Structure formats: structure tokens, C-alpha cells
Amino acid sequence: MAKIAIITGAGSGIGRAVALSLARRGYRLALTGRRLGKLEESAALCAVEGAETFCITSDVSIRELVDTLFAEVIARLGRIDLLFNNAGIGAPAVALDELTEADWRRVIDTNLNGAFFCLQAAFRAMKTQHPMGGRIINNGSISAHAPRPGSIAYTASKHAVTGLTKSTSLDGRPFNIACGQIDIGNAATGIGDRMAQGVPQANGQIAPEPLMDVAQVGEAVAYMDSLPLDANVQFMTVMATNMPFIGRG
Numbered sequence: 001m002a003k004i005a006i007i008t009g010a011g012s013g014i015g016r017a018v019a020l021s022l023a024r025r026g027y028r029l030a031l032t033g034r035r036l037g038k039l040e041e042s043a044a045l046c047a048v049e050g051a052e053t054f055c056i057t058s059d060v061s062i063r064e065l066v067d068t069l070f071a072e073v074i075a076r077l078g079r080i081d082l083l084f085n086n087a088g089i090g091a092p093a094v095a096l097d098e099l100t101e102a103d104w105r106r107v108i109d110t111n112l113n114g115a116f117f118c119l120q121a122a123f124r125a126m127k128t129q130h131p132m133g134g135r136i137i138n139n140g141s142i143s144a145h146a147p148r149p150g151s152i153a154y155t156a157s158k159h160a161v162t163g164l165t166k167s168t169s170l171d172g173r174p175f176n177i178a179c180g181q182i183d184i185g186n187a188a189t190g191i192g193d194r195m196a197q198g199v200p201q202a203n204g205q206i207a208p209e210p211l212m213d214v215a216q217v218g219e220a221v222a223y224m225d226s227l228p229l230d231a232n233v234q235f236m237t238v239m240a241t242n243m244p245f246i247g248r249g
Helices: 014-022 034-050 063-077 101-128 154-176 215-226
Strands: 006-007 027-032 054-057 081-083 134-139 177-185 234-239
Touching: 006 014, 006 054, 006 063, 006 101, 014 027, 014 034, 014 081, 027 034, 027 063, 034 054, 054 063, 063 101, 081 101, 101 134, 101 154, 101 177, 134 154, 134 215, 154 177, 177 215, 215 234
Parallel strands: 006 027, 006 081, 027 054, 081 134, 134 177, 177 234
Antiparallel strands: none
């Protein structure tokens, strides 16, 4: 029987790459994000792979919309086997003392509150469905281990995602719910492409950084979910081999 997956932030970049990778493996996919047009582009690409997909616009930072999203997926597809908890944003790269409260709250609302709302909704569904259980994969970041300059809101939110992952792993044990985290470094996406042009380094310099094919992220997530629920990739780091991460922190 085909697995059923929800992918947040599925309209572009990492979310789209994961959708395509799962589509090739025969998953039935619920794609969600804020922009219907981008979701439909992802769905069309997945359809080429023969996957059944449907699109639901939502904003993960608003709990009521998240609850509606998960209710609709369950009503339409019957269960949830995988949540790829991917939706996230950054803040302007400004000096720490210049970050506005609005930008701080916007990042925390999406990257932390939104991630929690989605994993909680998935947890409820997985706990009560038959057969019981499923997998949640949170999109963390290597910033959870070594921050970039001017990234306090994003970095703090991703440290918090690691806490969500560990707590969910523990609390999910009685219900056959596995939770892991993928930390991604320098994938070639619309956002990540700026790395090749040059980004701030810890020493104050601006330097270009290597990128990796974002399709490799999709393959990594697919591998994480290929394991039976009695095995789990707790944390995976996938990154451009030569990027300045080891030695950065």
C-alpha cells in the first residue's frame, strides 16, 4: 500500500525536491504552502512521476489553518505515514542589535511555532490511526550546530527544532511514532544559490561557497523514511562536501 506523506513548504526548493523523490517511490502526496501556483507546479512535476498529489494552501504559523490542513488530508487520504516538517524562513542578515521584533517574531512563528503545530497535528493523527504510528522528519539546519553571522533568529529557531525532534522521539515511542531531523548545508535552491555569489564569513570576509544538488536532499529524506518504524535516523547532516562547516564553529 502506498505511503501517504504531507510536505510543508512544498512549492519550491527543498520541499519540491523531497516531493519529487517520494513521488518516484509511489507515495501519495499532500503538498502545502502559502502559494497555490508554486504548489501546483510541484504537483505537476510529481504527476509526471505517476504520483497522486493534491495541493492545500496553508500558513503553518496559524494553528487553526494547520488543524484544517491535517483534517483535510486525513479526510481525503485516510491516514498520515510521513510528515516532512519543512516550512521555514529567515530574517534579514543585520547586526544583532538591529533585528526588529517583527522580524524575530516572524521567524519564530514559522520555524518554531509552525513546526510544533504541524508535528503536534501529525502526532495526534499517528497516535490514533490504524495501524498506529508513522514518521516525522523535521528540517533543521547546520545553523543548529554552527551559526552564520547575523542569523540569531534563524539559528535560535533551528536550535529549538532540535529540541522538538528529541522530545517527539521520546514521547512517540509508546505510539510507534519515529522522529528524526535532517540538517542541510548549501543546497542549490532559489535561496541557497546566493552562496555561490558570496556570503559573510566569521572573519568578516565575503566568500563564495560550494553548493550541492538539492535532489540529494530529496534522496536523503526518502532514505530516512525507507526504514521500518523500529529503526530511525535520529539526525542526518547532508551538505556540500567542501563548504565551510567543519572548522566553522
